[in-house]
Amino acid sequence: MSDDIYSHDDARAVYRVIKDLKLFEGQYFILPEGLAIDANKAEDRPLLDDNNELRVSDSEKTRHNQDGISDFLEIDAFREKICGCLNCELGNTRRNFVFGSGCHDADIMFVGEAPGEEEDRTGEPFVGPAGELLNKIIQAMHLSRNDVYVCNILKCRPPNNRDPRNAEIENCEPYLVRQIELIRPRVICALGRFAAQTLLRSNESMGRLRLATHSYKGIPVVATYHPAALLRNPQWKRPTWEDMKKVRRLCDGVEL
Ligand code: SF4
Numbered sequence: 001m002s003d004d005i006y007s008h009d010d011a012r013a014v015y016r017v018i019k020d021l022k023l024f025e026g027q028y029f030i031l032p033e034g035l036a037i038d039a040n041k042a043e044d045r046p047l048l049d050d051n052n053e054l055r056v057s058d059s060e061k062t063r064h065n066q067d068g069i070s071d072f073l074e075i076d077a078f079r080e081k082i083c084g085c086l087n088c089e090l091g092n093t094r095r096n097f098v099f100g101s102g103c104h105d106a107d108i109m110f111v112g113e114a115p116g117e118e119e120d121r122t123g124e125p126f127v128g129p130a131g132e133l134l135n136k137i138i139q140a141m142h143l144s145r146n147d148v149y150v151c152n153i154l155k156c157r158p159p160n161n162r163d164p165r166n167a168e169i170e171n172c173e174p175y176l177v178r179q180i181e182l183i184r185p186r187v188i189c190a191l192g193r194f195a196a197q198t199l200l201r202s203n204e205s206m207g208r209l210r211l212a213t214h215s216y217k218g219i220p221v222v223a224t225y226h227p228a229a230l231l232r233n234p235q236w237k238r239p240t241w242e243d244m245k246k247v248r249r250l251c252d253g254v255e256l
Helices: 008-025 033-039 058-064 071-082 117-122 128-140 166-183 193-200 227-232 234-252
Strands: 108-112 149-152 187-191 214-216 219-224
Touching: 071 166, 108 166, 108 193, 108 234, 117 128, 128 227, 128 234, 149 166, 166 193, 187 193, 187 234, 193 214, 193 219, 219 234, 227 234
Parallel strands: 108 149, 108 187, 187 219
Antiparallel strands: 214 219
């Protein structure tokens, strides 16, 4: 790296340091003097704008995106591009395409299995009783739904909530792969056996998968029970909470 050019990854790393400082020291923290000077080393291109948001130059946009738009914007464009997908039979039976929701720069990405009835009706992931439980879990992690990103392996509901079929997963997974590339989370939390087995290319049971921390393209993956399963099996709530503490620890070192 030359002295006067910052890569997009460098900028994101600095942005995350600042974000962490704000998280732990409050929004009125004082930027350390050295970091302030360093961050603005390229005098005509400060890393943060007047709203303290990451500034991305035109050259960075084109360097990291052939279409010339930033990752933050591209996820919306990507959604528009695929929302009419009919690559598997579920496209013919869905009421709504359920892409995902949350922070486009999230550090934690929750990945579930597939939309259920309520998600199919609203077009939003993790709504209804299971979604409400997930919200409570996220709140217990001292976070909110707006701090994380939530999506599923499949973007369309399997009829009667039947298990996803291999062909459906194969057709839909590339969309998830692209979402992960765009969000670039620090930690992925796989909710439920299908999500975990798909991401980890494993046939192991959830009971075994959740005992280890895995990796997906270099991103730590924690597997845990799906909130819908927790509603049916409340005895799994305690181990799930241990998994969530691990997610938070891997994300930013916070011990819950
Ligand atoms: S489930 Fe995925 S692959 Fe199948 S139609 Fe929906 S978006 Fe397309």
